[in-house]
Amino acid sequence: MSETLPTVLDIEASGFGRGSYPIEVGIARADGSCCAFLIQPLDEWTHWDPKAELLHGISRDRLYQEGHPVRQVAQWLNDELSGLGKAYSDSWGYDNTWLSLLFHHAGMLPRFRLEALRILLSEEQQAIWSGTKEAMITEVDIHRHRAGEDARLLQLTYQRTRNVIRGA
Template sequence: MLLPTLLDIEASGFGRGSYPIEIGLARGDGSRCAFLIQPAEDWGHWDPKAELLHGISRARLMREGHPALEVARWLNGELAEIGIAYSDSWGYDNTWLSLLFDQAGMLPRFRLESLRRLLSEEQLTCWNETKQALIEEHGIRRHRAGDDAYLLQLTYVTSRQRCG
C-alpha cells in the first residue's frame, strides 16, 4: 500500500519572524528523512521555549544545517513527481515552506495540503488517542521533523484500521 507523504517542519518559534529550522518527510514507501536548515542572515528570531521543545540550538543549525537553496532543491526532487504532501499544521508549515522557497529564490514543484483532507470523521474522532498510544508503543521522540512526520503517517494508517 502506498501511503500519503507527510511533511513536518520544526521552527525557531511561532508567529512573526519565525522561520523553518528542520524539515522532515515520511515518504509513501514508509521511509523517512529530515534536514536541518541553516538560518539565513536575516532570520534572527529565536524563541528559547521552542528550543526546549525540539532540542535544536541555533549554534547547531549554523554548524550542521543545510542552506535554504539546498533544502528547497531536495524537497522539489522528493515531491515534484507525486505533486503533493500533507501536514497536520498546514497554516504554520505552509508559511514556513513559503519562507524557505522564497529565501532559496525558487518555487515549490508540489503543493502542501492539510492532512485533515484525508481523514474520515471516524479517524478524526480517534486521532489524538491513537497518536498518543503510538508514541508510547513505539517510543517516538516528539518535536523532531522526521519523527513527527513518521508519527503522523503511522497514526493515519492505524486510525484507518482501528476507527474506519
C-alpha cells in the same frame, strides 16, 4: 493488501508567529522511510524562541554547524516531492507559511503542493485521532518534535486510525 501511505511533511521552527522561520524539515515517504534536514538560518532570520528550543532540542549553534543551505533544502524537497505533486501536514497553516518562506529565500518555486492531512481523514478517523496518536507515541520509539520523526508519527497514526475504522 497494503495501501500506499500519504507522504507527510513536518517543519520545526525557531518559534511561532511573526519573525519565525524553518529550522528543520522532514518527510515520511509513502514507503514509511523518513528523512530530515536541518536548515542554516539566513542572516536576516534572527527570531529565536527559547521555549521552541526546549521542545525540539535544536540549538541555533547546531543549525550553523550542521544545517544545510536554504537553497539546498528547497531543491531536496522539490526532488523528493515533485513527482508526487503533494505532501500532507497536520499543521498546514504554520508549515505552509514556513515552506513558502523557505522557497522564497531560496529563489525557487515549490513543484508540489502542501495540503492539510485532515482532508484525508474520515469523521471516524478524526474522532479517534488524538487518542490513537498518544498511543502511538508510547508504543513507537519516536523522538518527538523532530521533523522526520514527527512526520512518521503522523503517518503511523493515519495508518492505525484507518485500520481501526476498517476493522483490520
